[in-house]
Amino acid sequence: MSGADGPVTAALPDTQQGMRRRNLSRVMHTVAAHGPLSRAAVATRIGLTRAAVSTLVDELIRSGLLDELGPERPGRVGRPGSALAVSARGPAGLGAEIGVDQLTVCAVDLHGEVRARAVRRTDNRGRPPGPVLGELGALVGQVAEETRHQGLWPAGLAVAVPGLVAREGHLVERAPNLGWHGADLGGLLPGELPVTIDNEANFGALAELWTGAGHHEDFIHVSAAIGIGAAVILDGRLLRGTHGFAGELGHVPVRPEGPVCPCGGRGCLEQYAGQEAVLRAAGLDPGEDRVGLLAGRAAEGDRAVLRALRGAGSALGIALSGAVNLLDPQGVVLGGALAGLAPWLLPALERELGRRTATATRPVTVSELGPEGPLLGAAHSVVRAVLDDPATAVPAQG
Amino acid sequence: MSGADGPVTAALPDTQQGMRRRNLSRVMHTVAAHGPLSRAAVATRIGLTRAAVSTLVDELIRSGLLDELGPERPGRVGRPGSALAVSARGPAGLGAEIGVDQLTVCAVDLHGEVRARAVRRTDNRGRPPGPVLGELGALVGQVAEETRHQGLWPAGLAVAVPGLVAREGHLVERAPNLGWHGADLGGLLPGELPVTIDNEANFGALAELWTGAGHHEDFIHVSAAIGIGAAVILDGRLLRGTHGFAGELGHVPVRPEGPVCPCGGRGCLEQYAGQEAVLRAAGLDPGEDRVGLLAGRAAEGDRAVLRALRGAGSALGIALSGAVNLLDPQGVVLGGALAGLAPWLLPALERELGRRTATATRPVTVSELGPEGPLLGAAHSVVRAVLDDPATAVPAQG
Numbered sequence: 001m002s003g004a005d006g007p008v009t010a011a012l013p014d015t016q017q018g019m020r021r022r023n024l025s026r027v028m029h030t031v032a033a034h035g036p037l038s039r040a041a042v043a044t045r046i047g048l049t050r051a052a053v054s055t056l057v058d059e060l061i062r063s064g065l066l067d068e069l070g071p072e073r074p075g076r077v078g079r080p081g082s083a084l085a086v087s088a089r090g091p092a093g094l095g096a097e098i099g100v101d102q103l104t105v106c107a108v109d110l111h112g113e114v115r116a117r118a119v120r121r122t123d124n125r126g127r128p129p130g131p132v133l134g135e136l137g138a139l140v141g142q143v144a145e146e147t148r149h150q151g152l153w154p155a156g157l158a159v160a161v162p163g164l165v166a167r168e169g170h171l172v173e174r175a176p177n178l179g180w181h182g183a184d185l186g187g188l189l190p191g192e193l194p195v196t197i198d199n200e201a202n203f204g205a206l207a208e209l210w211t212g213a214g215h216h217e218d219f220i221h222v223s224a225a226i227g228i229g230a231a232v233i234l235d236g237r238l239l240r241g242t243h244g245f246a247g248e249l250g251h252v253p254v255r256p257e258g259p260v261c262p263c264g265g266r267g268c269l270e271q272y273a274g275q276e277a278v279l280r281a282a283g284l285d286p287g288e289d290r291v292g293l294l295a296g297r298a299a300e301g302d303r304a305v306l307r308a309l310r311g312a313g314s315a316l317g318i319a320l321s322g323a324v325n326l327l328d329p330q331g332v333v334l335g336g337a338l339a340g341l342a343p344w345l346l347p348a349l350e351r352e353l354g355r356r357t358a359t360a361t362r363p364v365t366v367s368e369l370g371p372e373g374p375l376l377g378a379a380h381s382v383v384r385a386v387l388d389d390p391a392t393a394v395p396a397q398g
Numbered sequence: 399m400s401g402a403d404g405p406v407t408a409a410l411p412d413t414q415q416g417m418r419r420r421n422l423s424r425v426m427h428t429v430a431a432h433g434p435l436s437r438a439a440v441a442t443r444i445g446l447t448r449a450a451v452s453t454l455v456d457e458l459i460r461s462g463l464l465d466e467l468g469p470e471r472p473g474r475v476g477r478p479g480s481a482l483a484v485s486a487r488g489p490a491g492l493g494a495e496i497g498v499d500q501l502t503v504c505a506v507d508l509h510g511e512v513r514a515r516a517v518r519r520t521d522n523r524g525r526p527p528g529p530v531l532g533e534l535g536a537l538v539g540q541v542a543e544e545t546r547h548q549g550l551w552p553a554g555l556a557v558a559v560p561g562l563v564a565r566e567g568h569l570v571e572r573a574p575n576l577g578w579h580g581a582d583l584g585g586l587l588p589g590e591l592p593v594t595i596d597n598e599a600n601f602g603a604l605a606e607l608w609t610g611a612g613h614h615e616d617f618i619h620v621s622a623a624i625g626i627g628a629a630v631i632l633d634g635r636l637l638r639g640t641h642g643f644a645g646e647l648g649h650v651p652v653r654p655e656g657p658v659c660p661c662g663g664r665g666c667l668e669q670y671a672g673q674e675a676v677l678r679a680a681g682l683d684p685g686e687d688r689v690g691l692l693a694g695r696a697a698e699g700d701r702a703v704l705r706a707l708r709g710a711g712s713a714l715g716i717a718l719s720g721a722v723n724l725l726d727p728q729g730v731v732l733g734g735a736l737a738g739l740a741p742w743l744l745p746a747l748e749r750e751l752g753r754r755t756a757t758a759t760r761p762v763t764v765s766e767l768g769p770e771g772p773l774l775g776a777a778h779s780v781v782r783a784v785l786d787d788p789a790t791a792v793p794a795q796g
Contacts, residue, residue, distance in 0.1 A: 015446070019417055048413070164756070218640050232724065234637065241726020242616050245756055252720035253754060255654065265719070265754035321663070322650035322720045326630065328639020356651060356663035358562070358643055 028387045036083035086110035091155035095379025105139045107147040108379035116146040126179040133188035157193045158378035160200040167244030201229030203377030218329045223336025252319040272315030281308035291337040313345035317352025335367035342366045426785045434481035484508035489553035493777025503537045505545040506777035514544040524577040531586035555591045556776035558598040565642030599627030601775030616727045621734025650717040670713030680706035689735045711743035715750025733765035740764045
């Protein structure tokens with residue numbers, strides 16, 4: 001389904017027209033991942049003739065998606081080819097994150113570089129979706145404006161939400177830390193651009209897939225903000241599940257007769273490794289920067305905090321053992337707030353995983369993206385949509 | 399990735415030639431699933447022109463994969479079309495199952511009907527792979543001969559094994575109930591046909607996907623022979639995992655401080671819901687027909703057996719809650735030996751699942767294939783390979 005040059009849009013129909021669109025996508029993915037490249041090098045990489053590639057490249061140059069950098073340096077065998085690169089003045093993906101304490105928006109270009117960014121600190125707990133989306137829309141407008149100022153054009157907006165998002169449409173099933181239940185964001189989103197919304201853990205995992213150091217195609221990504229978020233990447237694709245709710249590692253039973261969980265179950269992972277649970281186990285009050293507080297105390301050797309983090313690591317290891325036995329992934333990645341606590345979580349986590357799973361050599365790695373993952377994943381998802389079907393990427397009117 | 403007409407072989411290259419092969423596959427899947435159909439009806443269903451379909455159909459008739467049944471009954475508008483059906487004298491898939499107590503082989507035609515079948519009762523516990531495969535080869539020869547006698551030609555052989563099978567090749571990593579560890583079956587398999595081997599739980603789940611009543615594309619299939627076997631079907635495809643070991647539900651921790659399991663973990667599902675564990679909990683000795691024994695005693699109202707089955711159902715429910723929270727499937731299917739015990743397992747299983755998962759309406763269904771699942775899945779996998787890439791299905795020489 002997928003490779004280093006990215007997934008091919010399997011949904012495109014298998015006609016001449018569909019084939020052309022898939023091959024346009026192959027060219028874009030190849031140049032984005034490995035460029036600058038000559039036409040001949042692109043042809044070799046994707047297994048098409050040079051003539052076929054030239055036709056596709058010409059179309060992508062006309063659409064403003066590829067740039068011709070001029071002749072390659074001499075000294076090579078044969079006629080000098082002109083190097084191709086993704087356009088520096090092409091489409092940009094806008095990503096946004098609705099956090100409990102802040103709103104963030106950024107723009108990423110076809111190279112994957114962040115070109116604009118804006119943050120607004122604001123307490124969104126218990127605030128209805130209308131005002132939150134209104135404020136977010138203003139921030140999006142500001143970043144879009146800055147993007148256009150740099151010669152780029154916004155191709156779409158993706159919004160990361162800390163909650164369960166239904167698979168189709170714009171319905172937030174529940175976002176407990178915002179107090180949203182059954183909130184349809186459809187009419188509230190900024191109007192001009194195509195908008196998708198998704199769970200922050202999903203976008204965090206996608207960011208790791210697309211930009212992370214691991215180069216894995218099959219992994220479980222565990223992150224934490226207030227709750228435990230997780231997402232599963234299989235064969236280079238995000239597992240969404242029938243309703244869009246896959247990846248609910250936080251409610252995997254760790255000790256089935258354990259403490260009651262607001263979800264209705266008992267002894268769920270969140271009751272042992274969620275931030276509230278860890279702070280409670282460490283005898284601390286929930287503060288503003290909870291992860292910073294825990295990490296600081298752990299670094300100072302606070303025994304109650306170290307014990308609480310060991311317990312959380314062990315619970316994570318038990319829940320992940322079940323997940324690893326079921327999915328047989330290449331590895332596990334700790335992201336989000338968990339990345340900052342990894343030094344104290346990992347020993348207990350790896351001990352449980354090692355004794356409870358068949359293959360002892362499964363690496364647990366720590367994401368380098370940290371809390372930026374969901375925002376970057378959202379912006380990159382728009383860029384990937386352009387690479388997956390370049391034929392449909394056209395600047396908005398006006 | 400997939401629909402009612404089956405998955406399209408995404409691995410085929412996106413060239414004219416690859417497109418032709420994919421479209422041959424679409425025609426075969428459509429006729430196999432919905433035939434007899436006229437060329438025009440096939441064209442409508444797969445979204446190609448009638449002329450394009452006719453070229454493909456002619457090629458499939460020449461290869462002996464489709465039959466022309468003669469003109470459709472008159473009275474329809476337009477020129478009468480000739481109805482197409484999959485060939486009654488075409489390729490057949492041979493499936494085999496290496497069980498602990500028996501060897502079974504069958505042949506399935508393109509219609510999905512079983513055309514030949516042979517069983518040999520034999521105790522394979524602790525028997526080395528050589529003699530077992532030798533005996534299996536003789537049985538395969540017998541079924542292949544009978545298949546040819548009916549005018550069909552064997553297109554391949556798939557073998558279901560009660561153990562972990564590495565993702566590529568013919569290596570059985572371990573099959574504890576046979577006593578096989580690191581057994582490479584490569585040189586021991588019958589020689590003339592292309593052979594694949596896989597875990598019995600995988601083939602059982604595929605049989606449910608392809609022939610089951612549920613028509614689900616996303617489900618967890620739980621079966622049991624001696625151990626607990628499970629397999630995950632996502633988007634109509636079997637989840638294999640990085641090493642080929644996905645679906646190890648039997649070693650998902652249910653009570654992390656529970657009894658030690660031979661796998662090295664503690665409190666694995668198999669320690670509560672495996673046959674040995676249930677018989678032990680019921681105060682019974684392992685007998686020959688263990689499932690029959692348990693079902694018989696449960697039907698008589700034996701309180702110790704009912705309690706043991708309730709405990710097993712509850713453990714299954716806890717382990718499946720974790721799996722459902724992670725994967726968000728459409729449903730759960732109980733197959734294999736568990737199907738026969740379903741009346742006594744289901745109440746406790748569904749109670750745990752209901753209170754521990756977000757969507758309470760997830761159906762748990764009982765497979766109608768019972769213990770035949772793995773054998774049928776193996777034979778059908780060969781037939782599906784023909785439907786997925788009909789261009790490569792050619793009768794063996796001689």
